[in-house]
Amino acid sequence: MASHPWARRTVTGTRPGRRVAFRFVAGETLAEAMAAARELHSRGLRTMLDHLGEHVETPKQALAAREAYLSALAAGADAEDVDAAISVKLTQLGLDVSVDACWANFEPIVQSAGEKDRLVMIDMESHGYVDRTLEVFARAYERSQHVGIAIQSYLRRSEADVFSLPEGCRVRLVKGAYLEPDDVVFTRKRDVDASYARLFATLLAREHAVDVATHDPTLIEGVRTRVDAFEYGWSRVEFQMLYGVRRDLQSRLAADGYPVRVYIPYGTEWYPYLTRRMAERPANVWFFISNLVRTSG
Ligand SMILES: Cc1cc2nc3c(=O)[nH]c(=O)nc-3n(C[C@H](O)[C@H](O)[C@H](O)COP(=O)(O)OP(=O)(O)OC[C@H]3O[C@@H](n4cnc5c(N)ncnc54)[C@H](O)[C@@H]3O)c2cc1C
Secondary structure, three states: OOOOHHHHHHHHHOHHHHHHHHHHOOOOOHHHHHHHHHHHHHOOOEEEEEEOOOOOOOHHHHHHHHHHHHHHHHHHHHOOOOOEEEEEOHHHHOOOOOHHHHHHHHHHHHHHHHHHOOOEEEOOOOHHHHHHHHHHHHHHHHHOOOEEEEEEOOEOOHHHHHHHOOOOOEEEEEOOOOOOOOOOEOOOHHHHHHHHHHHHHHHHHOOOEEEEEOOOHHHHHHHHHHHHOOOOHHHOEEEEEEOOOOHHHHHHHHHOOOOEEEEEEEOOOOHHHHHHHHHHOHHHHHHHHHHHHHHHO
């Protein structure tokens, strides 16, 4: 339904649609994203900027995405008052064209991250991209250890994939956000959660830096207890959550002294991102519909 042109028009072209969107998206410009980063920083939260967009179709679009990421890196590095990393989607940099085309756009970002001592994380997209994403990541990591990768616990293959990651690299552990066929993912929540816990234990034991990117209170509590038991555990682990999701939990963990980073999406191409957030939580759809009714009533 979300992919229907009517749904897209209703969300992107109406005030209530945009109001819901801007609960989860910091704005359409880098300046708005940086303002959000500063506000989060003032509450003790680290940040990660995500210039929204995916599946670009032309080299020109991929080049524009590359420039946008370079600007985000520079803005984060220039601002003394924020700790902002960036996160990239490789399909925005030309992965649908070829690994080499994508690498040509990603390489300058990797280089700039090294020069500016900034972190660049690679998002994991739908399952057809995993091999190519891991390939580009391996190339990037050889060049600079300022690059990390997301791994999805709903994917059955992730349990094997984590054993072929470069030693000690930074991994963002997520459950996975795409609608995928049953033979490639665990479909029951309890299996996805059990996989998450197993992957976390494996990554920790293999001495990776791990970003625990979830809002799931049970998983967060499990991680907290486990990492508290290590003397320097929190130098390698941080919690990560999405902008606008469980703000209460973000603040509480930060106030208790835990490292928390908020993923800040921004840009004009926010519709696909928003539909994934809606799909994760039916209450978000009700929030949208009630806003629509209230505004038109
Ligand atoms: C920093 C970060 C980076 C991410 N990067 C990727 C990536 O690269 N690739 C990828 O596939 N996925 C990514 N995701 C999305 C992730 O895969 C999940 O789809 C998303 O985090 C929701 O799952 P959950 O782990 O919070 O657990 P869930 O079991 O889905 O949710 C647990 C609880 O969190 C709250 N919650 C979760 N989602 C929402 C929401 N949308 N609105 C309101 N409340 C919500 C609810 O209280 C819910 O009960 C990322 C997530 C984060 C936090």
